[in-house]
Amino acid sequence: MLSLDLLAANLLSPVVLAFVLGVVATSLKSDLEVPPAMHSAMSLFLLLAIGFKGGVAVSQASLSTLWLPLLTTVAAGIATTLFAYLVLRRFVGLSKIDAAAVSAHYGSVSAVTFIAARDLSARVFGEPEGILVALLVALEIPAILIGLWLGQRSSRGGERMWLSIREVLTGRTMMLLGGGLLIGALAGAERMQRVTPLFFTLFDGVLVLFLLDLGMAAAKRLKDVRIVGWRFVAFTVAVPITHGVFGVWLGTALGFSPGGAAVFGAMLSSASYIAAPAAVRMGLPEANPSLYLTAALGLTFPFNLALGIPIYLAVARALS
Amino acid sequence: MLSLDLLAANLLSPVVLAFVLGVVATSLKSDLEVPPAMHSAMSLFLLLAIGFKGGVAVSQASLSTLWLPLLTTVAAGIATTLFAYLVLRRFVGLSKIDAAAVSAHYGSVSAVTFIAARDLSARVFGEPEGILVALLVALEIPAILIGLWLGQRSSRGGERMWLSIREVLTGRTMMLLGGGLLIGALAGAERMQRVTPLFFTLFDGVLVLFLLDLGMAAAKRLKDVRIVGWRFVAFTVAVPITHGVFGVWLGTALGFSPGGAAVFGAMLSSASYIAAPAAVRMGLPEANPSLYLTAALGLTFPFNLALGIPIYLAVARALS
Amino acid sequence: MLSLDLLAANLLSPVVLAFVLGVVATSLKSDLEVPPAMHSAMSLFLLLAIGFKGGVAVSQASLSTLWLPLLTTVAAGIATTLFAYLVLRRFVGLSKIDAAAVSAHYGSVSAVTFIAARDLSARVFGEPEGILVALLVALEIPAILIGLWLGQRSSRGGERMWLSIREVLTGRTMMLLGGGLLIGALAGAERMQRVTPLFFTLFDGVLVLFLLDLGMAAAKRLKDVRIVGWRFVAFTVAVPITHGVFGVWLGTALGFSPGGAAVFGAMLSSASYIAAPAAVRMGLPEANPSLYLTAALGLTFPFNLALGIPIYLAVARALS
Amino acid sequence: MSDSGLAWQQVRLLTIVAERLLRDRILRHLDQMSVSGYTVIDSEGRGSRGVMVDEWQGDNVEIQILASIEVVDRIAEKMRERYFEHYSIILFAQNVDVLRGDKYKRP
Amino acid sequence: MSDSGLAWQQVRLLTIVAERLLRDRILRHLDQMSVSGYTVIDSEGRGSRGVMVDEWQGDNVEIQILASIEVVDRIAEKMRERYFEHYSIILFAQNVDVLRGDKYKRP
Amino acid sequence: MSDSGLAWQQVRLLTIVAERLLRDRILRHLDQMSVSGYTVIDSEGRGSRGVMVDEWQGDNVEIQILASIEVVDRIAEKMRERYFEHYSIILFAQNVDVLRGDKYKRP
Ligand SMILES: Nc1ncnc2c1ncn2[C@@H]1O[C@H](COP(=O)(O)O)[C@@H](O)[C@H]1O
């Protein structure tokens, strides 16, 4: 099912190779480093650019076709959060607080995984649906809210919960993705054309630099992996695959193209490591951050980048 | 006179929408932020790129046609500074020092307003005259000198004045605009071609990012607006309009195309918020910085960006 | 031999003019500055992009044609290091330690000199051989090892030597150049195409910004020039010319095109100011850093940028 | 305190090192506590927790506050109560000499 | 001062926090005042003025100077005279222990 | 030490300012010396040497370490032995008050 050239096309792409270079550099204790300001600049650029792309797509779509996918996405975000929570409680045996914290990450979404999936998918199947970006925005928040709610039932401080929710809704990720979406939709394809050379043409190149940086960050996280236990490690692979295959099926049921369904699968599969950690750290400070950071950035992200995405593409091809 | 689609073309441009996003993010107390190093990098890029563009234009113009516009621009810079000073003394009732400090800003020029005007003008009327960049450089300095001189008559320390003048002339803005102009003129169009993809093709995209950042800065400045009084607020709109319409008329009289005249109007209308504040802070430390920063960046810049520029375009169209 | 239009083509290129602007700004004590994070970001970009370019070239070359140039390059790196050491001991009269430290720089290579030479060469003779980048990587290290070894014979601490060697091999420069080379070679031309707009199309523009920054750094270094004595200053010009002409001859003997031979000459001629200083500072701390930094960055780099490169081009043209 | 003609006065300098995420909250506390000002410096660090959740903005911040003993104690108390248990945060205090000491001594 | 074999000596540490615009001027003063060195750190802050005119380079700088009591007083006096009235600037001083104390004690 | 109900305890604060190149080595020393943590700040500076070889990463770093007198002396001794002769490096120490003093007092 998972053809070799799909794997090769993915593993030999500059994006994945740059990630590997980052991991190698950190393992060799190289003094290579990406300045923090450059990291922020690239995040900002990538999120805004995704927003713009999605906004242009939305401006060309009829709004009536958006509601069903949007609602389905929110429902899927809630379902995957709860499923991850159950697995973490029953199978991994985490405490309530830790399980809630981790599940918030696995119900939410990683924008970079989305981008990498979109890239490979576009090369294999042609451009996927543009409205997927709108779904990306919709998938980000619900899981975090559910996770915070699950965790704070067993903890003090509901006030803290509202503070955290406020922070997620006005946080950078939402501002850039959501704001970019609005700008793209309001300006429309023609007016956006003058910013195309920066935001669209350079996108893949910036992604390569960003993944070099993420590779270094992921390798640092991996040092904590000994602490977490094999059941937890198994979780970080098995649950994403489950979510991913479920997502591909759901995407196909929604009538997406095979490429779109594969990207939708990768979205459900991915775990947030930008918006969720900050929100969970503020809202559930008792939870152990090593757990969710190691899992989302150190294990699930590399897994999806290298193997997960080709798998979801293969599943999408098989289902179509 | 001010047609609706001109307004729409402006307000729905990604540049203006990005500014609004910045204002909104700051109002919502979002943690969105542009790293200071990225801000500096973008300023540097934009100023150098404008210089390059102007230099290439100047290298293609005959120098004999440059003298009249240059002298007129310097004269106009002095005239608008004095006019602003009078209005601030008589109508707003500022102290001599504060009036001098603020008028230095309104006689000088904002490079970003120039760029935004050039952009809209190019879309509506086609590319305006390239030598406008040389005028931009010429307009920057005189007002600051006049302002410092007006202020320091009533204060101690002529030594301080010379220090400030030295600093304006060797300051970043002059180095990048003036240096870029020289490089562009010396290298010429053909040799500059290899840097076109970075400095010219990406220009509009970088401008969008820069305005996101300026939106956040402007919103922060606006918090001080309560202190300044309604007469001062009226000044920040009425005087720029006056300067702008005067500039359009002057540009038309100089034989510019309608687009060029509109851009020239926007230049005269705009208030400096990079070069002037630093120079005035050093040269007139007794002046209240909240006044000139709130006015130039918090009020006049957004006004021009949203409404002023379309107005000057409409006036130019009517006069031509 | 050195035609005037070759000189003009070089001196009026935006890259050289930007360097001059940087020197002027620093001499005028301007407050112009490139944020450190932007400096690092540009270094990272340029090194990785060179690596990518070379990797793509290597992926298209047959490996059997690579061995001879590679071995010759390593031998030339050792030879130039030893030659520089002899001149520094006999003619300049430096101490053993200082001579070893400086010779490590002159046997190694400056990536920016390589790029500038490649640029001018491409404009004059057409694209030079792509495998030159692989030679650049090979030329970097041997001289540093020889220099450390020369210096540490007369000093304590062999342990320190191994630490330094480890650091050179895992240092940023190697990671980015070597890692980029591997990525480019593994991914191949077709897969790299999506990152072309960032890494290849923008390359020259970024180089202009980088040289503005280097101009400021070089001007700062030049302040120390009084301390070093005229014999040392003579060394910083005469030895690079010798190395450069030798390199052009060697490149021609290796069968390179005239452009390729000229670039090879510029490589041998150039002195490292990124990798070597850091390694030498750690491995030979007794050596005086002002010597090697002033020489490599303050004297030899500007000389090569302005005059050396056109000279090697003229020599290559004469030899072909 | 020195022997010169300058009127050095003693106040207390409190330094807080905390994970970046707490930055805005701590500054909001300070704004409410009649502090005359503060200085914030980006920093990195290692400690007993070593958590860095905010890849975006880098590691830690160091916040320096000049204030009277009482105010410094009140701030320290607040930090202990709110953040010591679950967050990466340390603080230390010392006496320093300032000119214009009244500036820092709002009650 | 500690009890170890190390020869700790007391000198004075002066810390100046000022708006970025003053940076180069203050350093020029220091160069003229026989100071053996200084350390400069970028910082942000809020104070009684809270002015930031230089969007370009960010907020404040913190400058640390190790020197003798006399030199520190001379610097403080100069800062007060030149900048206290109109600019955002504060300073504080304290005693610290250094090794190689002579290094910091040029007259 | 203040008079409040808070249990301030005295420990020693060591500040090292060194050229950027030494950063990772110094931190490796600290990791081996049973220090409970450290804080690192980017800085620039001028001193008796004023060497900056690492254009890439900027100038100096300032490293702050809270520890017992003994550990601080041990670190200072190590720095003197290894780096004072050839590198740009200075250090100073002072007493500060902390809460939870035991945290910093591993032997
Ligand atoms: N002993 C120490 N000396 C200096 N800084 C420390 C020390 N311990 C902790 N820190 C700083 O305080 C932050 C939080 O510490 P912690 O709460 O122990 O994780 C660390 O990231 C360091 O920046």
Ligand SMILES: Nc1ncnc2c1ncn2[C@@H]1O[C@H](COP(=O)(O)O)[C@@H](O)[C@H]1O
């Ligand atoms: N009480 C304080 N504690 C610490 N830093 C302060 C304090 N007051 C002022 N500052 C710093 O000094 C700068 C100038 O202060 P000011 O002159 O009061 O505006 C501020 O931006 C802060 O960085």
Ligand SMILES: Nc1ncnc2c1ncn2[C@@H]1O[C@H](COP(=O)(O)O)[C@@H](O)[C@H]1O
């Ligand atoms: N007197 C001083 N006061 C404050 N910082 C200093 C002083 N002397 C040196 N430094 C700092 O320590 C670094 C190294 O000093 P040095 O070893 O003297 O070159 C300098 O770059 C400064 O950042």
Ligand code: NA
């Ligand atoms: Na998910």
Ligand code: NA
């Ligand atoms: Na104006």
Ligand code: NA
């Ligand atoms: Na060489």
